[in-house]
Amino acid sequence: MLTLACLNGELLPADEAKVSIWDRGFLFGDGIYEVFRLYEGRLWLEAEHKARLRRSLEEMWFEGFDFDRLADRIQRTIEVSEVIEGIVYIQITRGVAPRKHAFPAAGTPPTELIVVKEYDDAPVVPLRTSGVPIISYMDLRWRRCDVKSINLLANVIACEAAHRADAFEAVLVDEHGFVTESTHSSLLWVRDGKLGATPEGHEILPGTTRMGAVLRAAEAMEIPFVEERITIDQLFMADEVMLAGTTIEVMPVISIDGVHIGNGQPGPVSRRLQAAYRAAVELWLAAQVV
Numbered sequence: 001m002l003t004l005a006c007l008n009g010e011l012l013p014a015d016e017a018k019v020s021i022w023d024r025g026f027l028f029g030d031g032i033y034e035v036f037r038l039y040e041g042r043l044w045l046e047a048e049h050k051a052r053l054r055r056s057l058e059e060m061w062f063e064g065f066d067f068d069r070l071a072d073r074i075q076r077t078i079e080v081s082e083v084i085e086g087i088v089y090i091q092i093t094r095g096v097a098p099r100k101h102a103f104p105a106a107g108t109p110p111t112e113l114i115v116v117k118e119y120d121d122a123p124v125v126p127l128r129t130s131g132v133p134i135i136s137y138m139d140l141r142w143r144r145c146d147v148k149s150i151n152l153l154a155n156v157i158a159c160e161a162a163h164r165a166d167a168f169e170a171v172l173v174d175e176h177g178f179v180t181e182s183t184h185s186s187l188l189w190v191r192d193g194k195l196g197a198t199p200e201g202h203e204i205l206p207g208t209t210r211m212g213a214v215l216r217a218a219e220a221m222e223i224p225f226v227e228e229r230i231t232i233d234q235l236f237m238a239d240e241v242m243l244a245g246t247t248i249e250v251m252p253v254i255s256i257d258g259v260h261i262g263n264g265q266p267g268p269v270s271r272r273l274q275a276a277y278r279a280a281v282e283l284w285l286a287a288q289v290v
């Protein structure tokens with residue numbers, strides 16, 4: 001099936017979409033992005049993703065952005081693509097202008113890209129059952145990780161280190177030894193019967209899966225949740241560790257740097273949260289008007 005792009009309002013096959021070398025995203029990484037999951041052609045956690053997109057733009061001083069037009073274009077691109085199980089990728093940069101650090105002249109239009117592509121969950125399904133190994137890696141990112149910026153070099157390097165170690169992800173560790181999150185997923189753990197995660201703040205991206213699905217499920221199941229800063233040594237000793245993200249959903253971690261977490265198998269809380277996540281998606285789909 002066609003991977004469809006909508007570049008500044010123009011629909012075309014993604015491989016044919018072209019952006020200027022003077023685009024500020026290309027030159028400076030001056031842009032933000034967002035990734036939605038499409039289940040049965042519908043945007044999961046739509047409000048949460050849109051709110052985070054809006055916030056990223058506002059925090060980075062993008063002014064006068066037309067959200068209604070973007071929403072219409074997203075819907076049109078999904079419809080024309082006919083993708084049912086897929087991903088919607090949005091990227092907005094500060095547009096095309098002569099290379100100067102300060103913002104381009106007022107009125108310079110942003111570059112707005114929407115890509116709708118199929119997503120094959122099949123390779124991930126067995127991993128949710130088996131759990132995955134991860135590694136630890138230095139958190140080399142900047143101090144506004146709450147913004148979903150396209151500047152992802154530190155994430156890319158850490159993820160590649162994981163890839164080279166045959167691991168699924170890398171948990172990022174700050175200069176004081178505290179864990180933050182993972183390169184492209186949220187990190188959660190279970191200690192003393194409580195679900196834990198790094199406090200919301202500039203150190204982590206506010207994960208839509210963490211907030212919009214996992215924490216709601218935990219609350220419904222009366223699993224206590226605590227925001228806490230813990231070190232990598234404390235994470236090694238956690239009863240359970242899991243990742244959460246738009247495509248991986250809830251992914252149990254069975255080892256970090258080769259050291260087993262718990263008994264080296266996905267734990268009971270991870271299992272319950274996985275089941276609750278699935279149930280929430282099914283319930284939401286059933287409630288959609290055809």
Ligand SMILES: Cc1ncc(COP(=O)(O)O)c(C=O)c1O
Pocket residue numbers: 035181182183184185186205206207208209210244245246247
């Ligand atoms: C750094 C980082 N943290 C967390 C997440 C999880 O966010 P979400 O649940 O919205 O996919 C992502 C997703 O891309 C990410 O890049």
